Amino acid sequence: MNNASLATADRVTHLKVVVLALIASIAIMVIGITAHAVDDARAYGVAATPVKAGKVMVSTTDTRTLVR
Template sequence: MNNYTLATADRLTHLKIVVVSLIAGIIVVGVGIAARPELPDMSTRLEARAPILKADKPVTWTQADRVTIR
């Protein structure tokens, strides 16, 4: 049988393609998960040591030198 194109391939060839692509996908996902760096849980430390920021007076930014009256 001709297995040169996907249209003329037999059932076994289609099954091989599906299995190889599934294994390749699992490998890519596994490498991606393994390559992710483990970050320490910094949220509790940041909350305890973070500086307190307070809002200033509201500011209006314009491109003209006119005074905005509200």
């Protein structure tokens, strides 16, 4: 019985590889679903305060004057 490569492996070895891949993929999906990011404002019951935009500001490094 030569199980050194998948080309010459027997049926049990192929089944082991498929089962291991299935278990690993399910574990990765479970970790990905349960490890989602939580917004701190919602987690602690604090309402987010809106931020209003200030006045428009234009800055440049160009020395020419701008005519609009």
